[in-house]
Amino acid sequence: VLSITADILQIVRKAKQPISKKEIATASGLSVSAAADHVERLMDANLLVHAAIGGSSGGRKPRLYAFNKDAGHLISIDMDTASAQVAITNFDCSILAQNSCSFDIYDGPDKVLNHIKEVIFELLTQNRLDRSAIKGIGFGIPGPVEFASGLPISPTLMPGWDQYPIRKFWSEHFHCPCYIDNDVNIMALGEYAKGLVLEVDNMMIIKVGVGIGAGIICDGKLYRGSNGSAGDLGHFDVGRDVTCWCGNRGCLEAVAGGKAVVTQAKELALSGKGDYLLDMINKKGTLDMADIAVGIQRRDAVSIELNRESSSLIGRVVASIVNFLNPELILVSGAFSEFEDTLLAAIRQAVYKRSLPLSTRNLLINKSALGNKAGLIGAAYMTLEQLIINSINDQEDANLATG
Ligand SMILES: [Zn+2]
Numbered sequence: 001v002l003s004i005t006a007d008i009l010q011i012v013r014k015a016k017q018p019i020s021k022k023e024i025a026t027a028s029g030l031s032v033s034a035a036a037d038h039v040e041r042l043m044d045a046n047l048l049v050h051a052a053i054g055g056s057s058g059g060r061k062p063r064l065y066a067f068n069k070d071a072g073h074l075i076s077i078d079m080d081t082a083s084a085q086v087a088i089t090n091f092d093c094s095i096l097a098q099n100s101c102s103f104d105i106y107d108g109p110d111k112v113l114n115h116i117k118e119v120i121f122e123l124l125t126q127n128r129l130d131r132s133a134i135k136g137i138g139f140g141i142p143g144p145v146e147f148a149s150g151l152p153i154s155p156t157l158m159p160g161w162d163q164y165p166i167r168k169f170w171s172e173h174f175h176c177p178c179y180i181d182n183d184v185n186i187m188a189l190g191e192y193a194k195g196l197v198l199e200v201d202n203m204m205i206i207k208v209g210v211g212i213g214a215g216i217i218c219d220g221k222l223y224r225g226s227n228g229s230a231g232d233l234g235h236f237d238v239g240r241d242v243t244c245w246c247g248n249r250g251c252l253e254a255v256a257g258g259k260a261v262v263t264q265a266k267e268l269a270l271s272g273k274g275d276y277l278l279d280m281i282n283k284k285g286t287l288d289m290a291d292i293a294v295g296i297q298r299r300d301a302v303s304i305e306l307n308r309e310s311s312s313l314i315g316r317v318v319a320s321i322v323n324f325l326n327p328e329l330i331l332v333s334g335a336f337s338e339f340e341d342t343l344l345a346a347i348r349q350a351v352y353k354r355s356l357p358l359s360t361r362n363l364l365i366n367k368s369a370l371g372n373k374a375g376l377i378g379a380a381y382m383t384l385e386q387l388i389i390n391s392i393n394d395q396e397d398a399n400l401a402t403g
Pocket of ligand 1: 251
């Protein structure tokens with residue numbers, strides 16, 4: 001029953017204008033009286049409001065319902081290993097105010113979280129909002145998360161954060177629930193909730209940064225798997241003789257992830273095969289992904305070849321996933337647009353070459369529509385989804401107590 005109520009709310013939320021109980025019934029396949037019960041439940045939970053009376057020619061005009069996007073504010077945090085973006089959103093996951101901060105993840109969770117907290121407090125003050133206005137916090141981190149407990153589990157890019165009680169930290173400053181997931185899952189939710197390609201219920205987003213991950217939306221729901229690690233495509237075996245940080249050999253991430261590409265670039269430069277890259281090492285003492293992106297811009301042959309090679313490996317893995325999952329939409333998000341273009345082309349090429357005709361019949365492959373806002377919007381959407389489930393639950397308990 002709960003999930004039907006949540007589905008009804010989604011129908012109203014996605015409708016472009018206020019809708020009547022009859023329209024809700026039609027869209028959900030329920031009888032009008034059954035739909036009315038769910039609508040009442042959502043009204044009691046303050047998630048729906050009455051809108052203006054609907055116009056109809058003659059007779060009684062139907063009452064219209066709208067999603068109550070002003071039922072409260074949410075805090076949304078999208079963190080990577082060197083910075084975090086934070087935002088205040090309404091219940092419609094629209095960003096009302098936004099800021100960012102930089103830090104070193106090696107400083108450990110206490111210092112980093114306190115730093116992010118200060119930026120949030122500042123944002124609230126600037127927007128004349130009290131902490132009590134915040135109904136939920138959504139937090140995306142660059143590592144695996146056990147969703148039920150909100151604990152990071154052995155996040156290789158985040159030393160010192162293993163099983164760190166992030167929820168407990170926020171509960172000491174805010175009286176609202178906090179939900180934590182990995183950075184690519186919240187991106188998937190953001191694109192699903194507010195991306196440019198709407199009405200897509202089966203999609204995936206592939207993020208290639210230092211590591212490689214995917215977020216999967218299946219039948220309109222984020223697919224987390226049984227523990228929260230679904231979509232971790234970085235450890236597909238691509239049959240190369242390279243050891244991955246996970247201990248296995250041949251992992252995709254160990255060959256084609258950002259970190260791996262930088263390592264290969266250094267090796268090539270130092271063995272005299274890349275003048276531009278060697279130049280950068282000499283100037284900066286090191287090399288990073290941004291240098292390779294610039295190399296691609298300047299038509300440096302070694303940078304272009306490294307990018308082409310890694311993209312084509314990722315494309316091959318994605319092609320297999322397309323056969324397996326049959327999504328309608330694949331979105332690609334890279335650390336730099338220079339990587340994204342090649343990656344998009346390689347994925348398209350591999351998918352159309354290797355995937356079965358039925359699995360590509362309706363398939364769209366595009367760049368991420370929301371770019372660096374996808375995570376922020378998605379963290380808010382994740383929070384909203386969980387709050388909806390909670391408030392309908394509470395309502396249900398209250399009804400049981402009084403009934
Ligand atoms: Zn691995």
